[in-house]
Amino acid sequence: MFGVPLFLLHAPDGFLSTPISTGMWFVTALALAVALRRANRTLDERSIPLMGVMAAFIFAAQMFNFQVAGGTSGHLLGGVLAAVLLGPWAGAVVMACVIAVQALIFQDGGLLVMGANIFNMGIVGTFGGYYVYRLIAGLLGGEERGRLPAAAIAGWLSVMAAAVLLSFQLAASDTSSLAVALPAMGGVHALIGIGEAAITVAALSFIAVTRADLFRLRDAAVSVH
């Protein structure tokens, strides 16, 4: 079914130079260390089954490439969805787990570039996406009222941010020039981001109807010292 290698934003090895890949691994390792430390301290244990379900859902949804204009496809990233439900720290752990399994078991995304892939698709959408989501939800009168539009905007922005970051990494690696990569990547992913927003809103709406209490798990933080 997939005649061509799949890599929506999953860069294969060779796209990024060794210095850029190694540098991004360093940044990602730091970010994940922070995420694990914060999650270990504050995560409510009842969130763990939700983390497992989110990892399974995001893995499955990332296999479903939807059509965008001009013979191009895209799929969910899921960072904002994970962060809305789990917070940025546990959300980043889930995203890193999914992206690592995709690279290690399914050869989707390279190993040397995995640091960059986890950063672009996993860290930015959770760490950054979460605060964008909270900010917009706050402006709309709180999460209860602003959840869906805030998640939609944060989701779209997370895809754009990943595409823009990867463009800079491609340019810094001399794989492409910024003048070429940035408009091309930005243009395609502006459309793919609409799919991200739609799937994020659909998933959150489904939870709101069936199990709205799951929204409270994120802030049910424990204090373990």
Add this chain to the structure above:
Amino acid sequence: MKAREDISAGTLRALARRYWWAIGLLIAAIIVVVLVPFASSDPDGLERVAEDKQFLDSARDSRFDWLPDYSIPGIGGDLSTILAGLVGIAIVAGLIMLYGKYLVARRP
């Protein structure tokens, strides 16, 4: 008769509340079984740009192949993709549950 239906509906609801995570995993499995065979096989965003801007060739093949491109070697067609997807769901959910066990174990 009416009462018995109420009890069984109530029991089902209670089961669904208790095992909601199993329903969540089932939804992920349903996505793989029902939707993924209809996924677009067109090049995705990055691949389209790499092709158009002529840097697709700089991609290096992986040095190992386990379940490459979401397929089980030796099995063809949609079945291969579906099985690979189910394996993936089990692995990511299993890893997170292991992480959860570690997290609970290190707490006082």
